[in-house]
Amino acid sequence: MATLTADLTPMNCRQAKSELALWVGGDLTESSALELERHVAVCPSCRTLREGLSASHTALQAAAAAPVLRPAHEESTTARREANRPRPASDSSIWPAVSARITRSEQSRSQRFNGWVPAMAVSAACVAILFVAAQNATQSTRGFRSPDDSWQQPIPLTPAVGPPRISSPNTNGIDRDITFPQAVPFDRPDPRQREFQNRLRELDREFGPMELRFRDSGVTFERRR
Amino acid sequence: MASTSQQPLTTAEDYSGDASVHDARLVDAARRGDKDAFGSLVRRYERRLIRVLLRFVSDYELSRDLAQETFLRAYERLDQFDPSRRFGPWLFQIGVNLTLDYLRRRKRRGRWSLFSDSPAERPPDPEVVDPRQQIDLSQEVQVVLDRVPEKYRSVLILRDLEGFTTSEIAAILNRKEATIRWRLAEARTRFQALWNKRQGNGSAASPDAENGNSDGGSDSDELQAGEE
């Protein structure tokens, strides 16, 4: 039915209908609106659509203005279903619940973390001492490139850098410092070495490339720059 | 000590200047581990977020749960937030995506078995108003909205029910603004066809609007041309 009028005007009906839908909500530029107006003036089909769009848009606006936090159907279905369950006040903040969930998820992450860090710390201490001895405790190193060689050598048992500390990388704002056991005696290849390397790889996967740094205060793991 | 955080930064009351600048400072503090700063962001945005999500799910408790989940994910992804963008659209993007995912999963599982008494329930025949109950206008709108395919419904909700601008909606739905405008036109056209048919005004105009809506808002029009 629109085809007849479509040819009479520069703007075709398909375009006009699409623009009418924008116009009804004030989403059309003024110049486009003027052109549209000219089309609608001579196109009954588009006039009918405009009426229809105005009616449905009015309904949407009424729904938009209706109070949304206490929906009307609450008294029917929801209220029936939750008759015995007290519901929180509409305006109570969800922050306490969100905060508790953040804490929980951080705790479960830290439990996973602490589960293996003590074991690693022991091994790390060995390696640390080893590296301290081998490299004079000064430079930063990724470490463990050829651990087997150095591992074979007898190493003095004294902790070279005081009570070493290991800092986990700072993720999501959690910092953990773990103090090593004082010194770990060893005089032969330690099976924990492999375990330690595996865990270092785990750490890499979880936090990105890490490096072991030797400082006066101890040994730290830090994200590699 | 590897600690870089814990500078005492900002409280919710510390309004100095433009809200988005303030948001940026709160985000920055939250990223460095200041949970209270994140709490301020939650308090600032929760009402609007719940309100918007409620438009999608029509269930107050559910919208609160989804909002909680949204903030939790936002917190976990703070390091992915681009500080040159605004926090609001980013947050609403997470929330709307989460909600749409939820609705899709629910639909796939079969909403009728699990949610048969959900307020979003539609009468079996959407063309006929159920005479047994007096449905008010908002519910009526909701029933018709539920018949509109998701990608149009989302735009309609955000624009006409929640008053976001088309450029804000583009940011929330991660589409070009031109795409959003096209969808908006399509959404209003489809909505009016269904609405007026249901009201008995009979001015169902666009033939497009009737296609793809005959079976409960299926997204079978996904391949329809005209976009992008």
Ligand SMILES: [Zn+2]
């Ligand atoms: Zn026309």
